[in-house]
Amino acid sequence: MSDEQELGITESKQYNTGEWYAEVVQKAGLANYGPEGMSGFIVTRPRAYALWERVQGFLDGLFKDTGVQNAYFPLFIPESYLEREKEIVEGFDPEVAWVTQAGQEELEERLAVRPTSESIIAPYMSQWVRSHRDLPLRVNQWASVVRWEATETKPFFRTKEFLWQEGHTAHATHEDAWDETMLRLDQYESVYEDLLAIPVLRGAKPDHDKFPGAHTTTTVEALMPDGKSVQAGTSHHLGTGFAEAFDLTYTDEDENTQVAHTTSWGLSWRSLGALIMTHSDDQGLVLPPTVAPEQVVIVPIWQADTQEKVLDYAEEIAEELEDAGVRVELDDRDERNPGFKFNEWELKGVPVRFEIGPNEVDDEVVTAVHRPDGESVELDRENIAEAVFDQFDEVYAKLYAAAEENLESNIREASSRNEILGTIGQHGGYVKAPWCSKESCEEEIKEQIAAEIVMVPLDDEESEIHHGEECAVCGEAAEETAYFAKSY
Amino acid sequence: MSDEQELGITESKQYNTGEWYAEVVQKAGLANYGPEGMSGFIVTRPRAYALWERVQGFLDGLFKDTGVQNAYFPLFIPESYLEREKEIVEGFDPEVAWVTQAGQEELEERLAVRPTSESIIAPYMSQWVRSHRDLPLRVNQWASVVRWEATETKPFFRTKEFLWQEGHTAHATHEDAWDETMLRLDQYESVYEDLLAIPVLRGAKPDHDKFPGAHTTTTVEALMPDGKSVQAGTSHHLGTGFAEAFDLTYTDEDENTQVAHTTSWGLSWRSLGALIMTHSDDQGLVLPPTVAPEQVVIVPIWQADTQEKVLDYAEEIAEELEDAGVRVELDDRDERNPGFKFNEWELKGVPVRFEIGPNEVDDEVVTAVHRPDGESVELDRENIAEAVFDQFDEVYAKLYAAAEENLESNIREASSRNEILGTIGQHGGYVKAPWCSKESCEEEIKEQIAAEIVMVPLDDEESEIHHGEECAVCGEAAEETAYFAKSY
Structure with missing residues (x-):
C-alpha cells in the first residue's frame, strides 16, 4: 500500500453496502478477484487466510474434543458415484465442474470436482463400518469445493470455489444422528458467538429447501447490516437415504443387519464474509481481538529529541506483550507520520492501538484506543500485559452488543x-x-x-x-x- | 478390525518390500485405494491424516517463525496462464487434468487442475510487489495438487492427487533468493531428522533434472530399506525466469525497475510414505513418539479377583499421563485378551506399551515395552509422567540410529x-x-x-x-x- 489516497474507503457502509464491502475486502488486503477466464474465483491473501486459520483452529479444537477425526478424500468424484444418490445429483448437477481430459487422454468417465463429498465418503464409511462397535463414526475434512454458480461474485459470500470443512458421521439410531446434528449446530453457534462476536439465530430450513436427500437441514443464520440474512453454517440429519444408496449398514448386538443413520455438516469461509461485513465501518476493517492477526499496534510519537526514549519505552512494552502471548506490532517506520499509521492500522482492523509519546513515557502510562469507537483509555505501564486482556474483552463485548442490537431490533x-x-x-x-x-x-x-x-x-x-x-x-x-x- | 487373522502382516519387509508396504498401509488403517475409475487416487484415513497434521504443525511453525504467511490460490489455472512460462507448460502438460465443462456449459478456455501453482501465484505476487520495501514476499499454501502420472499407485509415494505445501517467495537479489532456498531446505531436513527420525542427504538435482524453468533445484533425499532413494522435499531457486514471464518487478532505492528473484519449495505427504517405510516391520507400523497418534497404550492384565485393583491403578496412570500432555490410550476392552491387544497396538505403531498386572500394582511399578525392539523397562509409579518422556527419547534415538546405520552403510x-x-x-x-x-x-x-x-x-x-x-x-x-x- 504505497499511496495515501489508497487508504481511504470511499463507499458508505450504510448507503452502498455491496460496494463498500468490496472496497474493504480489497483495500484491507483480504482478497483479489481471480484471473481472466475465471470470474467467480478469488485469491485469499494472507490477512484473510490468517482469519480462516483462527476459525479453523477454534472449530477443529471443538471437533477433536467431541470425537471427530480428520481425513482426506479425493478431489474428484466419478459421475457414476454422484448418480447413486438421486437427489444429490439433481441438486448439484447444474453446478458441477467436470474433468474430461487428463494426461493427454479423454477420460472414459467424467469426474466431478467435488461440490460436496457425501457421494465419495459414504462408500468408504460403508467399508469401515461392520458392527455396532464401529459406531458412531465421525470424519471431517478441511478442503475446498467447487460449485459453478452464475451469480455475481462476492468474496467469501459467493465464489465458485470456497474453503470449508465438511463433517460426515454414521450412527446406530435416528436419535443418535439427531444429537450429532444438534451438537455440530451448537458448535457453529459457538464459532459465531464466542469467536466472531456475531449473535445468530438457529432453526431448520423449510422442507423444500433442505440439502438434497436430507431428513432435516438445520442452520445458524446471521443478520447482516444491510438487513439480509446469511446462512452461516448448516448441519444435516441425512436420515437413512445416503446409507441405503451406499450400503452403509452394520450388524447390531443381535447380529442383525441394520442401515446406519448419517449426518453431514459444514461451515465455510462465508464466516469470514459475515465477520468482515458485520463489524467493519467506513474507515475499513474492524476485527474482534479473538481473531485479529495483530491485536495491538503500538504507534510511537516522537520528535528528534524524544525519539530514543519513546522508542525504548515502546520496545519494552512490545516485548512484554509478546511474552504474554499478545499479537503485537510495533510500527516504528521512520518514513510515515503517526496520522498515516493510525489510518493504515484502522483500515487493517487492529482492535487496540497504543499511542506512546514523551508524556506517556514520563507518566509511565500508555494511551489505548479502541478501534470500533475510538474510545481512549489510559493504562498504567505496570501490569500492562494483564490490562490489555481486559481491553480485548471490552472491545469484544462492544462488537457483540452492537451486532446483537442490530439483530434484536430487526x-x-x-x-x-x-x-x-x-x-x-x-x-x-x-x-x-x-x-x-x-x-x-x-x-x-x-x-x-x-x-x-x-x-x-x-x-x-x-x-x-x-x-x-x-x-x-x-x-x-x-x-x-x-x-x-x-x-x- | 474384527477378525484376528486380519492383524497379521503376511508379507516380508526384507523380501517383498513393495507388497509389505501396501499391506502395512492397509492393515494399519492408513489409506484405501480410490474408487473404480479413479486408479491412482487414495483415501487418507484418520490415522494417516493425523500423521500429516503433525508434519503440518511442525513445518508450519518453522515457516511462521521465519516470515512465511499462508494464503490460498484458486484450484484451477487457465491454460493461457500455464503457457506463459514455457518450461512449466512443457514440464507439466502431459500430466495435467483439465476441466472443460462446468455448470452445463463447455468452457471457452480449458482450466488446469493445479499441478503446482507458480503460474497463478506469480501474477498476483506481481500485483502485490511494487517497491523494494515489499520484499521479501513469502507466501505458502497447504493444498492438494493433481499430476496424472500413469505409473503404478503406491500410497503416499505415487498418487495422482497428493497433499503438500508449496511456498513461493520473491526477493530483491539472487543471493537473497539463494539464502531462502537454503533456509527451506534446512527446514525440510529438520522435519526428517527432528520429527520423523530419518536422516537425509542434501544436495542439488543435476541440471537436466531441475524443476522446469528453475535456476537450481535442491533436494533432501532419504534412503529407504529397499535401497531406493526418495526425493523427500525440494527447494527451488527459480532465478528471474518466472518473474520475467509474469512481470514480477520492483522499484529499487534509486527508483529503477528491477526484476525480482523467486523461489518455490514443497514438501508432500511422501514424507508419510518415507516414515512408514523406514521404521515399520513385519509386525506392522512403527512410529516415533513425536508423531504417533497414541504415544502410550496401557494394557491392563487381570483375573476376575484382580480386575478392580488393576483397572483403578491403570486409570490413575492414564489420567496422570494425559494431564502431562501425553497421548495415551487405556485399552480396557473386556472382550479382547492381552495378547490380541498387544498385536493390534503393535500393528498400529504405538511406540510405548505399558503392561500393568497385579504384580505391577503391588510393586508400584509399570512395565514399559518399546515397540521397535520389544525392550522392556520397569518404571517407578512415582514420577511416571517424567519417566515416560525419557522413554520417548530413547525410542526416538533407537529409530534414528537404525535409519542412520542403514544410510551410512549404503x-x-x-x-x-x-x-x-x-x-x-x-x-x-x-x-x-x-x-x-x-x-x-x-x-x-x-x-x-x-x-x-x-x-x-x-x-x-x-x-x-x-x-x-x-x-x-x-x-x-x-x-x-x-x-x-x-x-x-
Missing part, C-alpha cells in the same frame, strides 16, 4: 401477506409469521420481494404457533413460525 | 561404469562417483539398471572432486560428485 412480526411484504420492504431484517408449511406461500413472497423463509425454529426451541392461528399468506391452518428475510 | 564409492552398475545392482543404496556433468553419462547407467543421479552435493557443503579426476562413465574431466541410486 426481528419483527407480521400476520398478513401485505404486512410481510411491507415490513421487509421497509426495514429488511427478519419477519416472523405463522405459516402453513406449503412452498407456494413462500413463493408468493419470493416473487414479490425476493425474500424467502430462511428458517423455522426447531420444535423444541420455540413453539409460538397457538392453536387456531392462520398462515399469514394463505389463511389456512398454520403449522410453523416462518422467519422471512432476504438472504445472501 | 553410501559406496565407484570409479568406473561397471563398478557403479555392479555396486547398485548388488547392494542398492547410493554410489558416489566423479561425473562430467553430462546427461548422457547418467543415461548410460539409467538404461542398464534404472538408477539415476539423485543429487550432487552443494558446492559449499562437499567438494570431493580433486583436480584431475575423471568421470566414472566417460573418462572425461569430472566436475561434480554424483550420487547414483534407484529412486521412487
Whole structure:
C-alpha cells in the first residue's frame, strides 16, 4: 500500500453496502478477484487466510474434543458415484465442474470436482463400518469445493470455489444422528458467538429447501447490516437415504443387519464474509481481538529529541506483550507520520492501538484506543500485559452488543401477506409469521420481494404457533413460525 | 478390525518390500485405494491424516517463525496462464487434468487442475510487489495438487492427487533468493531428522533434472530399506525466469525497475510414505513418539479377583499421563485378551506399551515395552509422567540410529561404469562417483539398471572432486560428485 489516497474507503457502509464491502475486502488486503477466464474465483491473501486459520483452529479444537477425526478424500468424484444418490445429483448437477481430459487422454468417465463429498465418503464409511462397535463414526475434512454458480461474485459470500470443512458421521439410531446434528449446530453457534462476536439465530430450513436427500437441514443464520440474512453454517440429519444408496449398514448386538443413520455438516469461509461485513465501518476493517492477526499496534510519537526514549519505552512494552502471548506490532517506520499509521492500522482492523509519546513515557502510562469507537483509555505501564486482556474483552463485548442490537431490533412480526411484504420492504431484517408449511406461500413472497423463509425454529426451541392461528399468506391452518428475510 | 487373522502382516519387509508396504498401509488403517475409475487416487484415513497434521504443525511453525504467511490460490489455472512460462507448460502438460465443462456449459478456455501453482501465484505476487520495501514476499499454501502420472499407485509415494505445501517467495537479489532456498531446505531436513527420525542427504538435482524453468533445484533425499532413494522435499531457486514471464518487478532505492528473484519449495505427504517405510516391520507400523497418534497404550492384565485393583491403578496412570500432555490410550476392552491387544497396538505403531498386572500394582511399578525392539523397562509409579518422556527419547534415538546405520552403510564409492552398475545392482543404496556433468553419462547407467543421479552435493557443503579426476562413465574431466541410486 504505497499511496495515501489508497487508504481511504470511499463507499458508505450504510448507503452502498455491496460496494463498500468490496472496497474493504480489497483495500484491507483480504482478497483479489481471480484471473481472466475465471470470474467467480478469488485469491485469499494472507490477512484473510490468517482469519480462516483462527476459525479453523477454534472449530477443529471443538471437533477433536467431541470425537471427530480428520481425513482426506479425493478431489474428484466419478459421475457414476454422484448418480447413486438421486437427489444429490439433481441438486448439484447444474453446478458441477467436470474433468474430461487428463494426461493427454479423454477420460472414459467424467469426474466431478467435488461440490460436496457425501457421494465419495459414504462408500468408504460403508467399508469401515461392520458392527455396532464401529459406531458412531465421525470424519471431517478441511478442503475446498467447487460449485459453478452464475451469480455475481462476492468474496467469501459467493465464489465458485470456497474453503470449508465438511463433517460426515454414521450412527446406530435416528436419535443418535439427531444429537450429532444438534451438537455440530451448537458448535457453529459457538464459532459465531464466542469467536466472531456475531449473535445468530438457529432453526431448520423449510422442507423444500433442505440439502438434497436430507431428513432435516438445520442452520445458524446471521443478520447482516444491510438487513439480509446469511446462512452461516448448516448441519444435516441425512436420515437413512445416503446409507441405503451406499450400503452403509452394520450388524447390531443381535447380529442383525441394520442401515446406519448419517449426518453431514459444514461451515465455510462465508464466516469470514459475515465477520468482515458485520463489524467493519467506513474507515475499513474492524476485527474482534479473538481473531485479529495483530491485536495491538503500538504507534510511537516522537520528535528528534524524544525519539530514543519513546522508542525504548515502546520496545519494552512490545516485548512484554509478546511474552504474554499478545499479537503485537510495533510500527516504528521512520518514513510515515503517526496520522498515516493510525489510518493504515484502522483500515487493517487492529482492535487496540497504543499511542506512546514523551508524556506517556514520563507518566509511565500508555494511551489505548479502541478501534470500533475510538474510545481512549489510559493504562498504567505496570501490569500492562494483564490490562490489555481486559481491553480485548471490552472491545469484544462492544462488537457483540452492537451486532446483537442490530439483530434484536430487526426481528419483527407480521400476520398478513401485505404486512410481510411491507415490513421487509421497509426495514429488511427478519419477519416472523405463522405459516402453513406449503412452498407456494413462500413463493408468493419470493416473487414479490425476493425474500424467502430462511428458517423455522426447531420444535423444541420455540413453539409460538397457538392453536387456531392462520398462515399469514394463505389463511389456512398454520403449522410453523416462518422467519422471512432476504438472504445472501 | 474384527477378525484376528486380519492383524497379521503376511508379507516380508526384507523380501517383498513393495507388497509389505501396501499391506502395512492397509492393515494399519492408513489409506484405501480410490474408487473404480479413479486408479491412482487414495483415501487418507484418520490415522494417516493425523500423521500429516503433525508434519503440518511442525513445518508450519518453522515457516511462521521465519516470515512465511499462508494464503490460498484458486484450484484451477487457465491454460493461457500455464503457457506463459514455457518450461512449466512443457514440464507439466502431459500430466495435467483439465476441466472443460462446468455448470452445463463447455468452457471457452480449458482450466488446469493445479499441478503446482507458480503460474497463478506469480501474477498476483506481481500485483502485490511494487517497491523494494515489499520484499521479501513469502507466501505458502497447504493444498492438494493433481499430476496424472500413469505409473503404478503406491500410497503416499505415487498418487495422482497428493497433499503438500508449496511456498513461493520473491526477493530483491539472487543471493537473497539463494539464502531462502537454503533456509527451506534446512527446514525440510529438520522435519526428517527432528520429527520423523530419518536422516537425509542434501544436495542439488543435476541440471537436466531441475524443476522446469528453475535456476537450481535442491533436494533432501532419504534412503529407504529397499535401497531406493526418495526425493523427500525440494527447494527451488527459480532465478528471474518466472518473474520475467509474469512481470514480477520492483522499484529499487534509486527508483529503477528491477526484476525480482523467486523461489518455490514443497514438501508432500511422501514424507508419510518415507516414515512408514523406514521404521515399520513385519509386525506392522512403527512410529516415533513425536508423531504417533497414541504415544502410550496401557494394557491392563487381570483375573476376575484382580480386575478392580488393576483397572483403578491403570486409570490413575492414564489420567496422570494425559494431564502431562501425553497421548495415551487405556485399552480396557473386556472382550479382547492381552495378547490380541498387544498385536493390534503393535500393528498400529504405538511406540510405548505399558503392561500393568497385579504384580505391577503391588510393586508400584509399570512395565514399559518399546515397540521397535520389544525392550522392556520397569518404571517407578512415582514420577511416571517424567519417566515416560525419557522413554520417548530413547525410542526416538533407537529409530534414528537404525535409519542412520542403514544410510551410512549404503553410501559406496565407484570409479568406473561397471563398478557403479555392479555396486547398485548388488547392494542398492547410493554410489558416489566423479561425473562430467553430462546427461548422457547418467543415461548410460539409467538404461542398464534404472538408477539415476539423485543429487550432487552443494558446492559449499562437499567438494570431493580433486583436480584431475575423471568421470566414472566417460573418462572425461569430472566436475561434480554424483550420487547414483534407484529412486521412487
